[in-house]
Amino acid sequence: MDGTSIGSGDRPTVMVTNDDGIDAPGLRALVRVLVSTGRYNVLVCAPDSEKSAVSHSITWRHPLAVKKAEIDGATAFAVSGTPADSTSLGVSGALFPSIPDLVISGINMGSNCGYHIVYSGTVAGAREAFFNGVPSVSISYDWVGGKSVVHDYTLSAEACLPIINAILVDIKNQTYPEGCFLNIDLPMDVANHKGYKLTKQGRSSYKMGWRQVTSDSQGGKMLSTMTMETDSAASNEIDTQIVRADHLLFKREVLSASVGDGIGTDFQSLKEGYITVTPLGALSNAEIDCQAYFKDWLPRAAL
Incomplete structure (x- = not known):
């Protein structure tokens, strides 16, 4: 974590990105809550428009257009690219004078569980930070039309503060694991959530x-x-x-509709009312039974 801003007595630097766009209510609520604590230096580097379900796509052939954005209490820029582009630029040292200590991608409108993680631009924003050696978290709220309200984003951000604070303490103490990033999903009735639950990525999908x-x-x-x-x-x-x-x-x-796929998975636990915390890696490994099958299959196929 060379180049990060945490030092003795210094406030940690948190960078926020998302895939719903820099003006999305989920991002704005998250930034407001972070700023209101007075505990962090808050940066924002997010797409200038809605970029949902773009997965981990990046802009390669053309330069990105970057424009200063006005967000109270934060240094913010809107980027013409994808969530992965925004994170990559934000942690590169080319846009901000220092590398953030933690990247938070969200708060997304809609959950990101199971196979939907593959499609998610929100998760990609956190994954890109992980690729660059910067601790990261993706956050999504299980928005349901007709039941959810904009204030639920603020409640979701507040509910994530203990996790964010704990991560930053471990980063400062150099005890935070480098082999994963976290994906957090908050239930629709976030005001009455059942607590935090460590889960694994399931297979749910629509x-x-x-x-x-x-x-x-x-x-x-x-x-x-x-x-x-x-x-x-x-x-x-x-x-x-x-x-x-x-x-x-x-x-x-x-x-x-998507259905749950077993005890301890992200989607199932989310629907039970828990705030799910799922460690993710860069790649999705094949199931163990597939590994065993192909261990015997490949020698035969190569004959």
Whole structure:
């Protein structure tokens, strides 16, 4: 952790990013709560617009446009790239004078459990920090349309403060593990959560399908944002790219809801009302039974 800002008596530096965009209420609530404690130097480096479900995509061929943003109590920049781009730039030393001690990605609108972790730009923002040797956390709130309210983001941020503080203490003491980053999901009824629970990534996912649509039904525009929760406000996001008349249009749709996949998994525990804390690595390893199968299979296949 060379170059980080924690020192004797110094306030640690926390950088916030996300995938819902720098103006998203989840990010703004998280920053407000962090700033209000007076315990951290708060930086923000986040996409300038909504970038949900872009996974760990990065911008390679073109420069990023970066613009100063006004967020009370924080030094903030909006970036034209992806969540991974934003984190990479923010921890590089090229934008800020020092490397942050901790990167927090979120608070996302909607949970990120099971296989959805692969799609998540929020998780990618934390994973990119991990790739660069900076401790990180991704945070998501299980937003449910018609039940959740914007204030739930503030409650979620406050509920995560003990974890954030504990991580920073271990970082200062040089005892925090370097082999993982954390993915935190907060239940819909966050005000009455059942406590923190250490979980493992499960296999939950929504069964997705496709439905052909016409340009007339979409106002001549193509829906581009994949929304896991169909009642989420994010489902109204549309791309302004005009579709040519000779193109067919297909829109994603949810065919069946995600289900829990066992005791101790992230999705199941989240639905039981716990704040789930899931350590993640850079890669998803194959299941043990698959490893055993291919250990015998490969020599035969190579004959």
